[in-house]
Amino acid sequence: MTIKAYGATAADKPLESMNIERREPGARDVQIDIAFCGVCHSDLHTVRSEWGGTVYPCIPGHEIVGHVSAVGGDVTAFKVGDVVGVGCMVDSCQHCDSCAEGLEQFCENGFTGTYNAATPDAPGYTLGGYSQRIVVDDRFVLKIRHSAEQLAAVAPLLCAGITTYSPLRHWKAGPGKKVGIVGIGGLGHMGVKLAHAMGAHVVAFTTSESKREDARALGADEVINSRNTEEMGAHANSFDFILNTVAASHSLDAFATLLKRDGTMTLVGVPEHPHPSPDVSALIFKRRSIAGSLIGGIAETQEMLDFCAEHGVVADIEMIRMDEIDKAYDRMQRSDVKYRFVIDNATLAA
Ligand SMILES: [Zn+2]
Ligand SMILES: [Zn+2]
Secondary structure, X not given: OEEEEEEEOOOOOOOEEEEEEOOOOOOOEEEEEEEEEEOOHHHHHHHOOOXXXXXXXXXXXXXXXXXXXXXXXXXXXXXXXXXXXEOOEEEOOOXXXXXXXXXXXXXXXXXXEOOOOEOOOOOOEOOOOOEOEEEEEHHHOEEOOOOHHHHHHHHHHHOHHHHHHHHXXXXXXXXXXXXXXXXXXXXXXXXXXXXXXXXXXXXXXXXXXXXXHHHHHHOOOEEEEOOOHHHXXXXXXXXXXXXXXXXXXXXXXXXXXXXXXEEEEEEOOOOOOXXXXXXXXXXXXXXXXXXXXXXXXXXXXXXXHHHHHHHOOOOOEEEEOHHHHHHHHHHHHOXXXXXXXXXXXXXXXX
16 A cells, blocks of 8 residues: 655654555554654654664654554454554564564564564555554554553654663662653653653752753753762762663763672663763672663563553653654754653644
8 A cells, every 4th residue: 555654764864754655564563543652862863874774764663553454364362443552663574582572672683673673564664654544463453552642642652662671670660769860851751751650769960050940840850960070979879770761972971880899780772873881890899780771572562551551651752744854853953842842643644
């Protein structure tokens, strides 16, 4: 079927309206009419080929929510009209050890990304959520239990939400734990909300005084200006866990030294230029760890969505029309968004 989409034909071209093909639903497929799609930094990096390897035309978007409009004959978990989501993955090998453990994001044969990943479908690589409709294997479709009016604000949970939820769970954020969130952007604002909902004592780190009140409103118990060395020093050796969402190259030591013995700081952003090598002695003398984490598996993504529905957690969003995407990218690069743009996919029809 032919549908409308919005994408880039080259790294240096603005996004434009175009028609694309979607496969007819197979036996295990769910066809989704997309209502909203969140705008992730990965979309921008990919359309501009900042990570290399982008195939054009490129249709980004991996924070997808919408309604089921058809299902294949073998699909039992979903029916027409269901409210569903699709995140960063649309397939994986399904037979490696990681897939067997429900950790499809670490598929040893490489998961299939929702856009710019090889697929048998035309045109040979996946096309994302800046489009009217998507067809996805039912194992990669998530159920959404939030109320209907929250749907747009649910979209960012599919990438920003799970990227922060998974490490918070893995490193056991919860009551009695002091948890730091570095960077209050698309990812960080979700980190603050989720860590707060999990019952942790949440400390937000920001470089701008103007974000203090905002961070508190999101659920932070304390806010630290990370440029204020006195303020930073007062928290030395006190954190159980720090989730660092900042992708720009920066000194990790300033945060690592705030960890208690056996504490961990987990990075979820890939810097364009490497971070300076951390001070090894600061790690050795307190058995501290610096770790990484990548989105989350499908089962955990469902767990995160259910947790958020139960606790009333959604993203703070700014809705845009599809044709406002380039302006949104420019603002995103200046961190001028609170805290996630979400596209109203109905505007694709205009
Ligand atoms: Zn993303
Ligand atoms: Zn696998």
